[in-house]
Amino acid sequence: MHTYKIAVISGDGIGTEVVPAAIEVLDKVARLDGGFQFQWTYFPWGCDYYLEHGEMMPEDGLETLKQFDQIFLGAVGMPELVPDHISLWGLLIKIRRGLKQSINVRPAKLLAGLESPLKNPENFDITVVRENSEGEYSDSGGRMHSGADEIAIQNAVFTRKSTERAMRYAFEIAKNSRNHVTSATKSNGLTYSMPFWDEVFNEVKEDYPEIDTAVNHIDALAAFFVMKPQAFDVIVASNLFGDILTDLGGAIMGSIGIAPAANLNIEREYPSMFEPVHGSAPDIAGKGIANPIGQIWTGKMMLDFLGHHEAGTRVLDAIEKTLASGIKTGDIGGSSTLAEVKEAIKQNL
Numbered sequence: 001m002h003t004y005k006i007a008v009i010s011g012d013g014i015g016t017e018v019v020p021a022a023i024e025v026l027d028k029v030a031r032l033d034g035g036f037q038f039q040w041t042y043f044p045w046g047c048d049y050y051l052e053h054g055e056m057m058p059e060d061g062l063e064t065l066k067q068f069d070q071i072f073l074g075a076v077g078m079p080e081l082v083p084d085h086i087s088l089w090g091l092l093i094k095i096r097r098g099l100k101q102s103i104n105v106r107p108a109k110l111l112a113g114l115e116s117p118l119k120n121p122e123n124f125d126i127t128v129v130r131e132n133s134e135g136e137y138s139d140s141g142g143r144m145h146s147g148a149d150e151i152a153i154q155n156a157v158f159t160r161k162s163t164e165r166a167m168r169y170a171f172e173i174a175k176n177s178r179n180h181v182t183s184a185t186k187s188n189g190l191t192y193s194m195p196f197w198d199e200v201f202n203e204v205k206e207d208y209p210e211i212d213t214a215v216n217h218i219d220a221l222a223a224f225f226v227m228k229p230q231a232f233d234v235i236v237a238s239n240l241f242g243d244i245l246t247d248l249g250g251a252i253m254g255s256i257g258i259a260p261a262a263n264l265n266i267e268r269e270y271p272s273m274f275e276p277v278h279g280s281a282p283d284i285a286g287k288g289i290a291n292p293i294g295q296i297w298t299g300k301m302m303l304d305f306l307g308h309h310e311a312g313t314r315v316l317d318a319i320e321k322t323l324a325s326g327i328k329t330g331d332i333g334g335s336s337t338l339a340e341v342k343e344a345i346k347q348n349l
């Protein structure tokens with residue numbers, strides 16, 4: 001029996017509610033499978049930790065995390081207590097970069113039993129490959145002067161290595177999907193980064209003659225997500241474009257509370273980190289009404305990454321069965337609690 005050592009960072013807000021629920025589901029599916037188990041190690045890192053220690057995680061936090069097989073994280077951020085750029089850069093983004101989780105995979109598909117806010121949605125099944133290590137998320141820039149002369153400069157960083165890596169990963173995924181990759185660009189507004197992005201895309205696609213491609217500006221692409229999401233298979237996007245597009249992906253499924261994500265170290269040199277698309281949702285935290293499906297589906301992505309596809313399928317089937325039976329949280333039109341949804345998903349495994 002294989003034991004996976006998983007570092008758990010529930011983080012802030014609803015992270016502390018949805019993570020334990022997902023762990024119960026993962027433990028049960030492991031028991032039903034019989035071939036593997038999880039050993040969970042909990043780290044109390046987050047905004048409360050920051051208020052006590054002056055840092056979001058200990059200085060040797062990354063070294064500690066390297067000893068685990070994978071990381072399971074909820075969400076980071078409590079803007080009323082700690083400014084978001086401090087909390088996210090001190091924990092979430094620090095781990096993504098420090099452990100070279102350079103790819104963020106975020107699926108969005110029409111789930112059985114869930115009503116999309118789109119009026120007559122055709123069946124859509126999209127995988128967004130988001131570059132996760134650079135781009136518009138950068139700490140290069142500065143602020144100076146004050147008053148009417150105040151200036152803020154935020155640079156975006158696009159390296160050939162990381163751009164190409166994200167694109168190649170998208171093409172590889174497309175081979176096992178429907179052989180189509182769309183590139184999200186904005187080379188009509190950004191004069192250096194996105195023309196470069198387009199050039200690299202044109203070069204990379206030459207290596208994949210069997211894959212069809214399209215290029216859309218991100219503004220149009222966002223509109224197409226609403227008007228014709230069925231037109232897409234795999235999408236490759238920069239860090240910020242992918243971030244925005246995948247909240248929209250969650251929304252057209254029914255709620256950002258169900259959207260899963262995986263921060264992958266595709267070289268498998270360091271642990272990958274599995275955390276849903278949504279944040280800490282301070283507006284509903286502590287009420288027991290958060291939707292646990294995003295976190296649970298994220299657990300399915302971890303199972304898949306570990307090679308347990310049958311167990312992963314079992315989790316997604318149980319989610320869909322639960323939705324079809326009408327057991328839903330408020331964000332997707334139901335009146336069930338987090339605990340009720342979790343219990344139903346466990347039953348349906």
Ligand SMILES: NC(=O)C1=CN([C@@H]2O[C@H](COP(=O)(O)OP(=O)(O)OC[C@H]3O[C@@H](n4cnc5c(N)ncnc54)[C@H](O)[C@@H]3O)[C@@H](O)[C@H]2O)C=CC1
Nearest residue numbers: 075076077078079084257278279280281283284290291331
């Ligand atoms: N990966 C991460 O850890 C992320 C952290 N954040 C942080 O989270 C905090 C709140 O950010 P927001 O912009 O409000 O985004 P958010 O994703 O936390 O919430 C946006 C809206 O969606 C709802 N929502 C989110 N997850 C839900 C769930 N599982 N069930 C039901 N409803 C859900 C919330 O109630 C809220 O109305 C901030 O500190 C932000 O920086 C935001 C996004 C990602």
Ligand SMILES: CC(=O)C(=O)O
Nearest residue numbers: 088092243277278279
């Ligand atoms: C911070 C955030 O919203 C994300 O990385 O998805």
Ligand SMILES: [K+]
Nearest residue numbers: 074075276278
């Ligand atoms: K998250």
Ligand SMILES: [Mn+2]
Nearest residue numbers: 243244247277
């Ligand atoms: Mn986001």
